[in-house]
Structure formats: structure tokens, C-alpha cells
Amino acid sequence: MFDNWDDLKKSIENCKKCKLCTNRTNIVFGSGNKNADIMFIGEGPGADEDVQGLPFVGKAGKLMNMAFEGLGIKREDVYITNIVKCRPPQNRVPEANEAEACLNYLRNQVILVKPKIIVLLGSTALKNILGSDLSITASRGKWIEKKGIYYMPTWHPAALLRDENKKIEFWNDLKSVKEKII
Ligand code: URA
Numbered sequence: 001m002f003d004n005w006d007d008l009k010k011s012i013e014n015c016k017k018c019k020l021c022t023n024r025t026n027i028v029f030g031s032g033n034k035n036a037d038i039m040f041i042g043e044g045p046g047a048d049e050d051v052q053g054l055p056f057v058g059k060a061g062k063l064m065n066m067a068f069e070g071l072g073i074k075r076e077d078v079y080i081t082n083i084v085k086c087r088p089p090q091n092r093v094p095e096a097n098e099a100e101a102c103l104n105y106l107r108n109q110v111i112l113v114k115p116k117i118i119v120l121l122g123s124t125a126l127k128n129i130l131g132s133d134l135s136i137t138a139s140r141g142k143w144i145e146k147k148g149i150y151y152m153p154t155w156h157p158a159a160l161l162r163d164e165n166k167k168i169e170f171w172n173d174l175k176s177v178k179e180k181i182i
Pocket residue numbers: 028042043044045046049054055056057058060061082158
């Protein structure tokens with residue numbers, strides 16, 4: 001564990017702890033407010049994120065931005081990162097061994113940010129953070145408190161692109177996050 005951002009970031013930039021290192025263009029460390037009250041955790045970088053080295057800058061990210069704007073959540077006020085920091089090939093779900101290899105970096109980020117709320121975007125984030133037995137369909141929209149942090153599981157924004165009906169639920173989940181903080 002590192003007590004500062006620079007050392008943590010450097011260690012990830014050189015990381016070869018799993019095979020996802022072989023195809024990455026850039027690591028996607030995370031972005032936003034390093035002292036945020038709210039942290040968002042996605043799955044892993046896609047093609048756009050891999051090229052830019054930033055989380056949620058592609059199609060799914062743009063949809064998330066629209067929800068943020070509508071709800072008055074500023075991207076620069078929250079912290080956004082992923083379960084794995086390197087892009088899985090063809091955007092496949094990270095394997096258990098890859099997520100496991102990368103998870104200590106995320107734990108370190110959580111320790112440094114000290115968020116009050118963590119929004120888990122989709123099944124991969126939910127299962128790796130709160131338990132592999134949990135289903136996103138059953139868990140979404142319900143607060144889970146663990147060691148003083150409030151977790152809100154919700155749909156991954158990419159799921160909204162495939163299923164319009166999920167948009168309203170995503171919106172409502174983020175609304176409940178916004179309301180908890182004010
Ligand atoms: N999907 C994710 O899970 N994370 C990103 O950063 C982009 C798309």
C-alpha cells in the first residue's frame with residue numbers, strides 16, 4: 001500500500017501483475033477529485049479509455065455524463081475508476097485472476113480518497129467489491145453499508161445503451177446518491 005498518489009500511480013504504470021498488461025496502450029488509473037465524497041467504480045477500460053488513459057470517455061461515459069448533468073453531479077467533484085486498470089481484449093469481462101491481481105490498487109485508491117459513498121457500476125464492480133454471490137439485478141438501487149462506506153450498486157452505463165428501460169433505474173439510483181450527500 002502507498003500513502004501517496006504519485007507512488008501508487010507509478011507502480012501501476014509499470015505493472016505486469018496480470019496478462020492484461022500485454023495489450024494496453026495506457027493504464028487507466030482514474031480521474032476526478034482525489035478527496036471526493038462519491039467514488040464510481042466501473043469494470044475496465046474500453047478502446048477509447050485505453051487510447052486516452054482516462055475512464056469513461058467513450059459512449060458509455062458520455063451517457064453517464066448526461067445523467068450527471070441532469071442531476072447536477074459534476075464529474076470533477078467525484079472520483080471515477082475501474083476494477084482493472086488495463087483494457088481487456090474485445091472488452092471482455094475481466095477474469096477473476098485479473099481482477100484479483102488489480103484489486104489492491106483499487107483498495108489503495110479507496111483508502112486515499114476516503115469516499116462516503118461508492119457507486120458500483122454493473123455486475124463486475126459489484127461482485128468484486130461486495131461478493132461474487134450478489135446479482136446486479138437483485139442488488140441495484142439498494143444501499144449496502146460496510147465498514148462506514150455506503151455502497152449503491154447500479155447498472156453499468158453500457159447496459160443502458162442496450163436496454164432503454166434501465167435508464168430510469170440508473171437515473172433514480174444516482175438521484176438517491178445525490179440526495180444522500182446533501
Ligand atoms: N466501461 C468501464 O467499465 N469503464 C470505463 O472506463 C469505460 C467503459
